[in-house]
Amino acid sequence: xxxxxxxxxxxxAVVGGGIAGVTCAEKLAMEFxxxxxxxxxxxxxxxxITNYKxxxxxxxxxxxxxxxxxxxxxxxxxxxxxQSAVKQLKSDEHxxxxxxxxxxxxxxxxxxxxxxPKLIYEGNPYVLGIRDTDSAQAFQKNLAQSERIVVVGNGxxxxxxxYEIQGCEVIWAIKDKAIGNTFFDAGAAExxxxxxxxxxxxxxxxxxxxxxxxxGSEEKERSVAASDELGSxxxxxxHEGLCLKGTKEFSHKVHIEILCEVKxxxxxxxxxxxxxxxxxxxxxxxxxxxxEGRAKFSPFSVLWPVYxxxxxxxxxxxxxxxxxxxxxxxxxxxxxxxxxxxxxxGGLKVDKHMHTSLPDIYAAGDICTAxxxxxxxxxQMRLWxxxxxxxxxxxxxxxxxxxxxxIDMDFSFELFAHVTKxxxxxxxxxxxxxxxxxxxxxxLMLRCTKGQxxxxxxxxxxxxxxxxxxxxxxxxxxxxxxILNQMDLSxxxxxxxxxxxxxxxYFD
Numbered sequence: 378x379x380x381x382x383x384x385x386x387x388x389x390a391v392v393g394g395g396i397a398g399v400t401c402a403e404k405l406a407m408e409f410x411x412x413x414x415x416x417x418x419x420x421x422x423x424x425x426i427t428n429y430k431x432x433x434x435x436x437x438x439x440x441x442x443x444x445x446x447x448x449x450x451x452x453x454x455x456x457x458x459x460q461s462a463v464k465q466l467k468s469d470e471h472x473x474x475x476x477x478x479x480x481x482x483x484x485x486x487x488x489x490x491x492x493x494p495k496l497i498y499e500g501n502p503y504v505l506g507i508r509d510t511d512s513a514q515a516f517q518k519n520l521a522q523s524e525r526i527v528v529v530g531n532g533x534x535x536x537x538x539x540y541e542i543q544g545c546e547v548i549w550a551i552k553d554k555a556i557g558n559t560f561f562d563a564g565a566a567e568x569x570x571x572x573x574x575x576x577x578x579x580x581x582x583x584x585x586x587x588x589x590x591x592x593g594s595e596e597k598e599r600s601v602a603a604s605d606e607l608g609s610x611x612x613x614x615x616h617e618g619l620c621l622k623g624t625k626e627f628s629h630k631v632h633i634e635i636l637c638e639v640k641x642x643x644x645x646x647x648x649x650x651x652x653x654x655x656x657x658x659x660x661x662x663x664x665x666x667x668x669e670g671r672a673k674f675s676p677f678s679v680l681w682p683v684y685x686x687x688x689x690x691x692x693x694x695x696x697x698x699x700x701x702x703x704x705x706x707x708x709x710x711x712x713x714x715x716x717x718x719x720x721x722x723g724g725l726k727v728d729k730h731m732h733t734s735l736p737d738i739y740a741a742g743d744i745c746t747a748x749x750x751x752x753x754x755x756x757q758m759r760l761w762x763x764x765x766x767x768x769x770x771x772x773x774x775x776x777x778x779x780x781x782x783x784i785d786m787d788f789s790f791e792l793f794a795h796v797t798k799x800x801x802x803x804x805x806x807x808x809x810x811x812x813x814x815x816x817x818x819x820x821l822m823l824r825c826t827k828g829q830x831x832x833x834x835x836x837x838x839x840x841x842x843x844x845x846x847x848x849x850x851x852x853x854x855x856x857x858x859x860i861l862n863q864m865d866l867s868x869x870x871x872x873x874x875x876x877x878x879x880x881x882x883y884f885d
Contacts, residue, residue, distance in 0.1 A: 384472075384480050384481065385479070385480075385481045385482070386481070386483075387412070387413045387414065387415045387457075387481065387482070387483055387484075388409065388413075388485065388779070389405045389409070389412060389415070389483065389485050389487075390416075390473060390486045390487075391405070391415065391417070391486070391487045392417045392418075392486070392487070392489060393417075393488070393490045393491055393742070393744070394416065394424065394446065394458075395424050395491045395764065396424050396426060396441065396761055396764040396765050396768065397489035397491070397742025397743070397764040397767055397768035398418070398423075398487070398489030398490075398742070398768065399416070399423050399424055399425060399426075399449065399768070400768030400769050401489055401741055401769070401771050401772045402414050402416040403449075404769050404776075405772045405775065406453040406455050407453075408776040409455075409776070409779075410455060411455070412455060413457050414456045414457065415459055415481055415483065416457070416458050416459065417458075417459045417461065417462075417463060418458065418460060419460075419461065419476075420460075421445065421446065422443045423443075423444055423446050424441055424442070424444075425443075425449065426440070427440045427441075428440040432796065433794075434792075434857060434861065435789055435791065435857060436794045436796050436805065436854075437762060437765075437794075439761075446460065461475035461476050461477040462475065462710070463475055463476070463710045463711070464476045464710070465713060466486075466710070466711045466714075467715075468714075468715045468736075468738060470482075471483055471484065471486075471737065473486070483737075484737065485737050485775045485779065486739065487731075487741060487768075487771050487772070488711060488733070488739070488745075489740070489742045489744060489764075489771075490707045490708075490710065491706075491707050491742060491744055492705055492706050492707050492743035492744065492759060493704060493707050494506030494701075494702075494704055495700070495704055496700045496702075497642075497702060498642055498700075501698075503642070503644075503682060503696075503697045503698055504642070504700050505698065505699050505700065506699075507701060519696070520545060522696070523545050523697065524545060524546060524696060525693075526546075526547055526548070526697055526699060527547075527548045527550060527693060527697075527698045528548070528550070528698075528699045529550045529700055529701065529702055530551070530703065531551040531552065531556060532701060532702075532703055533559065533799075534701045535699075536556065536800075538699065538701065539631055540572065540799070540800050540801075542629075543629065545630070546632075547631045548658075548685075548693050549633045549634065550634045550638065550685075550687055551633065551635055551636075551637075552637065552638050553636070555567070555635070556569065556570070556573075557569065557799065560797075560804065561811075562811060562833065562845075564831070564833065565831050565833065565845055568825060568831040568847060569800050569802070571828065572800040572801065572802075573629060573631050632658060632659050636689070637687040637688045637689040638687070638688050639686070639687060639688075640686045640688045641685075641686045642683060642684070642685055642698065643683070643684040643685075644682075644683060644684075645681065645682055645683065645684075648684045648694075649680075653692060654692070655681070655684055655693055655694045656692065656693055679694065680694070681695055682696055683695060683696070685698060704743060704759060706722065706724035706725065706743060706744045706745070707744055708723060708724065708725055711725075716735070717733055717734055717735060718733070718734035718748075719746070720746025721746075722746055724740075724743075724745050724746030727739070727741075727745045727746065727747060727748060728748060728749055729749035730777075730784065731767065731770060731771035731774050739774065739775055741764070741767035741768045741770070741771040742759075742763075742767055743764060745767065749786075751790070752790060752791050752792065753809075753842075754808035754860055755790050755791060755808075756793055758795070760795055766787065766789040766790070770787040770789070770790075791861065792807065792860060792861055793806070793807065793808055793809075793810075794806075794807050794808075796853070799847075802848050803848060803849060804847050805844075805845075805846040805850075805853045806843075806844070806846075807843055807844045807845075807857055807860055808843035810835065810845045811835075811843070811845075812835045812842070812843065815835065815842060818837060818838075819836060820836050820837075821834070821836070822834045822874050824874040824876065826848075830846075830849070830850050831847040831848060832844070832845070832846055832850055832874060834874065836866070839865045839867030840864070840865060841856065841859045842860065844860070
């Protein structure tokens with residue numbers, strides 16, 4: 378493939394400076410040390426994985442550092458970082474055009490451009506999405522001057538946010554019956570709730586994920602970048618090092634509104650003209666009271682910058698709204714003129730070798746939709762661990778294809794496994810931990826020690842299909858093996874979770 382004069386050419390190009398993109402570029406750089414690898418990113422910083430630790434067969438822990446791209450180029454001299462957003466992809470010509478007016482030719486391309494926040498209302502200055510470092514810092518700045526905020530959403534970021542915020546009233550609107558629906562059932566949510574209302578904050582579990590922030594050059598470089606350009610997603614422990622404190626002196630003050638969504642948002646002037654009333658912050662004893670018992674006040678006695686009307690009819694005034702309602706794959710820059718097959722969630726469909734529907738184009742991480750027949754105990758979730766695994770595996774597939782070799786599906790796709798931290802508890806989720814896709818044909822077994830641990834296993838026909846472990850249970854490796862080898866556990870019945878039986882020794 379001859380490149381026109383002035384057009385840079387590379388065998389491999391990767392788009393996206395997040396975990397999937399950087400992991401993919403690093404693996405390609407190792408596989409092909411004499412080839413230049415183009416890594417295109419809109420941000421001056423990239424996300425790097427450090428302190429990687431394989432906890433068990435499928436569970437892994439790692440830290441995420443934000444680093445200047447020059448450090449990546451020092452580690453891998455054959456990676457060439459191109460700091461510019463992609464303007465257009467011409468897949469039939471194997472060409473990428475960047476916003477800075479340059480063009481690049483590739484033989485094989487991996488798209489790892491991530492996802493962007495699904496904002497409840499676009500273009501409203503009082504609605505903040507939290508996705509990257511810039512938006513997290515904007516949030517911290519706004520929070521420092523706030524007395525009350527409304528958080529909308531029930532995923533990982535919402536859970537962490539609501540727990541970490543101090544000195545500010547939080548109205549938390551969730552569309553589910555219980556908090557943390559992405560990761561938990563109502564039982565686990567009930568286990569966690571006391572931590573949310575506790576006044577006294579305990580010392581957090583030591584954060585092993587070191588952070589790196591650019592000084593000086595960061596401000597200069599960021600001001601040059603267009604403000605609406607998205608950086609890559611936040612790392613685990615993204616709130617560490619941010620002071621998430623409002624103007625008040627109390628610790629936690631959270632009120633949860635369940636089974637509701639945002640119906641409408643009113644700016645202050647619109648709300649005054651409506652002549653409707655908004656609610657004070659509910660007293661603790663009224664947290665679950667019906668509307669009849671709520672306290673009302675004239676909308677003119679306290680004025681808030683913005684008002685949120687929920688689908689349950691309640692209206693709350695606040696300083697700003699955090700939209701933490703998930704993400705949408707960032708496919709827009711690549712669709713024009715390219716006939717990509719898209720998944721139902723809007724991601725680029727990829728087969729079991731991370732190949733999209735277009736020749737020589739792969740995708741990994743949040744931008745893609747896994748479209749192969751998955752293992753019965755694996756499913757896709759847009760998480761850090763899967764971004765790393767997909768980026769790594771996509772590079773292996775690109776290398777195998779280039780060298781004409783065959784490749785087996787990576788073992789990490791055998792079992793869904795994720796370890797994280799919520800409300801200062803270690804949380805491990807395995808397999809079909811919420812009985813996803815199992816219908817009614819399953820049973821749950823529980824063991825709970827208040828304030829200490831919560832263990833749930835999902836059983837189907839005597840086989841373990843999934844588990845949720847909250848606290849220091851030390852059961853993750855045992856349960857991982859039981860799910861992977863699908864041993865018939867019918868004979869053990871309820872004894873499987875008996876605290877009197879050392880289950881680890883039992884199945885070693």
